[in-house]
Amino acid sequence: MLLAISGVAILGLVFVAALWAGKESDAAALDHQRKLVNGRLQDQVDRVSKDMRLMAAGFSSLLSENAVVADGGNDNSTAEAFATVATTAFGYNGTYLVTSTGELALEADAETARRYKWIRPLLLPMIRQADLKGPGQSETNPERIHVALMKLEGRPSIAGVTKVTASIEANGARTRLAQPLYLAAFRFLDGATLDALSREQGLAGARYARTADAEANEVAFQIEATATNEPIGFIIWAPDLPGSRVVARLVPLLSVAGLLIGGLFFALMARLRKSLQELGRSEDHARHLSYHDVLTGLPNRALFAERFQHCLDTLDASSGYAIVALIDLDRFKEINDTYGHPAGDELLRSVVIRLSPLFGERDMLARVGGDEFALLLPPGSAAGRALPELWEEVVSELAKPFNLRNGDIVVRIGGSIGAVTVNDRTLARSEYLRRADLALYEAKSHGRGRCVEYHEYLDTRNVEKDNLTQDLRLLLGSASDSVTQEPKGELEVFFQSVHLASDEMPLSGAEALVRWRHPHLGLLTPDMFIPIAEEAGLIDQLGEWVLRTAAIRAASWPLGITLAVNVSPSQVRRRGFGDRVLSIIKEAGLSPSRLELELTEAALFNLDHGAQETLAILRAHGIRIALDDFGTGFSSLSHLIQFNIDRIKIDRSFVSLLGSQAEGAAIVSSIIGLSRTLGKTTTAEGIETQGQRDFLIAAGCTDLQGFYFSRPMAGVDFDRIIARNEDGNTRAAHTG
Incomplete structure (x- = not known):
């Protein structure tokens, strides 16, 4: 088995070496042919430079001797004949004597003029460059020849332009031409030039194409324009690849040898492969488990x-x-x-x-x-x-x-x-x-x-939040009394009035809203510290303090005025919450029928079966349950029945739409109609205009609340409103 494996390895090395050698040989041969073609093109460019120098010298001599031609006269037959001879002798497809503006300096027949008209825009930039002094060209050597590869008449070409210097004799002295002349000539690279290139370089089946549409056994050499480096054509030929010929002869022999040796250990390799695959799958699975979550398949x-x-x-x-x-x-x-x-x-x-x-x-x-x-x-x-x-x-x-x-x-x-x-x-x-x-x-x-x-301000806010958490903990008495701390302010309960939805709009109740009068930050509203209390686990203690403080003050109000207090989900879920509420209002002397506990839709979603039983016990004692911010959470209508909700509070976001968007009236009317059908009372929050008030009264809303009536105020100030309300009711009764 070892000999067989060694033989296969050696045969494989020979096979790979043969393929590699053949491939390298083909690559070297192909590279050599490309270099020959590229060198041949460069030779063509150099040849055009030399030809232009000779033809320019001939034209310069002709112009110096023929004053009529040089001076723009009509006798240009001699110059035309010379141009014809230069074209024929040097093998160019076109030769022109032009002015600095690109116009023909000699009269020409219609066909020549028409042909030159199409190529003139392409030669004009070269004429301008030929007039510029380039590196290595001094005043003593003013010869300037510009040669470039370009596409003329849709064919790849080599074009050259040079300035023709000549002088004529006038008044016994020789002077240069008043208007400079330029010699322009071009030669097509396809056709006869390509045939000559194919014969000289041994390019089998060489042909010119406008695109690189080479067959599978051909290669394409791109000809690029000198000025823009854009392709102007391709020379395509079938390359001579000696390496491929050698490999083609070796492959059958090596294949037969490989089959003979491979048959000896195929069975063993199949078994080894199966074992390795099982081992690999086991390793991959273990590696996958170490870096991925088993449940979701995601990275861990x-x-x-x-x-x-x-x-x-x-x-x-x-x-x-x-x-x-x-x-x-x-x-x-x-x-x-x-x-x-x-x-x-x-x-x-x-x-x-x-x-x-x-x-x-x-x-x-x-x-x-x-x-x-x-x-x-x-x-x-x-x-x-x-x-x-x-x-x-x-x-x-x-x-x-x-x-x-x-x-x-x-x-x-x-x-x-x-x-x-x-x-x-x-x-x-x-x-x-x-x-x-x-x-x-x-x-x-x-x-x-x-x-x-x-954003960086979140870090600042986090520090402030930590400070507020500590202050609130100290304020509620959770911290150690042995540590001396500076004053943290005091908590206050504010009240916002609630009015019956009628023409007189009498006072029907109040909602308790906690405020924190901080010594450094001023008066803080609940949205600034309630989330902090919930996160720090202080919300139960804070909620109990608010309920006790509000109940004590509400106990002194007239019997017809109710008290609404917000409670959090954690309070309701806490064991003994119902007994604690009943104990607080009993100590405060507040009748259960005058207390209304408000929960948000999100709070209802989070309540378990035990919390539902707690709410049922509180309702059995006469305490009412209100659903706050109705329509803004993820609750469903089933909660209205499941929790035996007594009151629905229409969120201020819907009330604010009244008078500004038609959808607002439709939403509010639907909520009021639903509440009336289910036998629930409704309170609209956030009323700020008389138009909103009138619409809600007409729609059948039960109670109204908002800045239109009053802002949240301290308990002392609210007592004054109650007193004025009682006085008004007394006068109205006497008047009646």
Whole structure:
């Protein structure tokens, strides 16, 4: 077996050596023929230069002796005869004596004039160059010859132009011609010239073609214009390839020997190959598992880090910049908890199938966490589109419904993106990932379903957020009392009035809104610190404080005025929330029927079965449940019935459309009609104009709220409004 393998190896080496030698021999022969053709063309150019020098000398002598011709007279027969002789003797297809403007200096017959008319624009630049002093041409040696390859009359040609210097005798003295003359001549490269070239260089079947339409056994030599380097034609011939002839004789002998030796160890090689293939597949599978996610098949965190580091190491100013983005699925945990891990796994695979077509072959989408993906766009990529357009497509695809379990389950999730531009190789990979993560947090904290690109102000905002978190923790009493801290301000509960939708618009209630009077930042609205409280785990403590503070003040209001308080999903999901609410309002002395708890659509989506039971217990005690920001989240109409919602609050974004867009009236009317059909009361938020107020009253809205009536105000100021409202009601009763 070893001898057989050795024989095959030696035979293979001989075979390869023969092929290599034949190929090298053919290449050398072909290169030699090309050099011969190129040299022959250069010889033609040099020959034209010499011919032009001789013909110019002849014309100069003729013009010096023939004053009539030189002075532009009509007696030009001698010059014409000389031109004919020069053309015939030197083998040119055309010879002309012209002026500096390219006009014929001698009278010519109609055919000659017509022919020259077509080639004159091509010769005119050469005439101008022949009049310029070039390198190596001095005043004592004014001879200037310009030779170039070009296409004339549709055929490849060598053309030459030179200045004809002559002098005539006038008044006993010889002077140069007043108007300079130029000799122009050209010779076609095809035809007789190509035949001579074929015979001299041994080019079999040489022919001229306008395009490189060589057959499989032919080669084409491109003739380029001197001025523009553009192809003006091709010389095509069948090259003599001695190496191929030798190989053609050796191949049959080597093939027979190879078959004889190959038959001896074919069976063994087949078995070895099968074993090696199995081993290779096993290694490839192990390597794939170490760098890819088993569930989705995407690259994992390790492979992404390796590719990202390589991209960072090879980054330079000339290659541009890369993009790294972190993509997080919104509400994935709820899908996993509600429908189980198999549904979550199917959802992840569906996400990959939907996102993969959006990226190019050079881009890398990797799964780096449970529901978190990382995207690397190397320099010059971005999938051939502008980044904002790409991010919008990703967000749009993730916002579409996903069908799970063969369509039995339809879910909506959405996604948030944090992106960072990678343009500085001195920064560590971890720093870029931190920036992308910071941008992702910014996207998720501002409503999700969007992309945020990193900017330096995010770091500043992050520091400010950390400071606010610490301040809020100290303010709520979570920090150690042994540490002395400077004052962190105080929390206040503001109230915004709610009015019945009638002509008199009496005061019907108020919504409690928390404010933070910070010692350095001034009065902070909820959107500036509620997300911080949720992230820091302080929202339950803060929400309880707001409910207690608002309930204590509302207990002193007239019985007809209700109190609305916002609660977060984490509060409702917390065990004992219902008992805690009932305990707080009991301590405050507030009747349950006067309390209304507001939850957003997103909050309803996140509530489990235990939270539903808590809300049912609170409703059984008389507390009402309101759905805030209706129509802006991902909830469905089934939540109105499932959670036994008492009130629907029409979002301010719809109310603001009233009076400006026709769609606004249709949307608001539909919500009010739906609420009336289901037996729910409605509150319209964000009313700022009388027109909006009148429309909502006419549409049948139950309650109204907005800046048109009052802005959120401190509890003391709201007590004054209640007092004025009571006085007005008393006077109205007496008047009645």
